[in-house]
Amino acid sequence: MTHAKDEPFVVLADARGPGKSTALRELRDAYEGRSPVALMDGEETRFERPPPGRPAESWSPVYEALSTIAEQLAAPVAGTGRVAFPRLACGLLAVAAGGWSDREAPRLREEAERALLLSGTGGPPGRPAGRWTGKVVARLVSSVSTSASGTGPVVEAIVEAALEAFTEGMSPSYRRLRRGAVWYRDYPCAAGSPKLGLVLLARHFRAGGDARAHAERHLVRALLADLGDAGAGGGRPVILIDNVQEAAGLRVMESVLRDRAAGIADRAVFYAGLRGRDHPALRHATRTSDWVPGRAPSSRALLVSLP
Known part of the structure; x- marks a missing residue:
């Protein structure tokens, strides 16, 4: 495995103060409009708890972080x-379905639309859903209302209805989602079945603990795989994570470092701000300008101390 084209995960570290946040904001401003760029702060309240009515079993700080990052990266360049995120959209949709029942159609619509809009609709995230999105969401709502209550049957019904809708549609958005769903046939134990891969992803996420961490790593991998499809026309995508020591940023960083150490390449450039001089998750990070990655995942990080 060669490291000639590798980039370090750059972590700006110092005691509490405005320096790191200011540097990250200036980086965001410098890249904005020239390359896909996203800036998230792990200390924001949106990463502390699920939105009202959302079960904790189908939400996590990483789920919210990936949604937030992708929505910003989708801004026009x-x-x-x-940039479209069909793999991530399919994964987030399956995970969210683990918290749906036939009594929550309004929330189901809102969460499904947010995920599906990441697949690329020609309009920015946050705007009213297009006609094709409305058709898919109506199909999902119908599948929930006709299935038995309970997470297992609902997840399977949602995934099956989504795959059927993606197959029947002819627009570019449907085609992207079909390709995004197919990616999950390689999920562990999916045996080549996209449907089973997405159902297992939702089950592992809902189980919590190590199983959820496993599912979250695949969602991070989905985001980066989608970025890999975006091409280099607008420059390499830049992801900025302030207060990376908090759960939302920490788990994203650990997933990226782990995959890079395993030889799973990505095109993204990462900068992060860390409160403090070090962190257990960065015990093998390089602290000099002569960065050479080793075997440990955290050796893929470059820790830069700010004066």
């Missing part, structure tokens, strides 16, 4: 259009 001059000459390249918008």
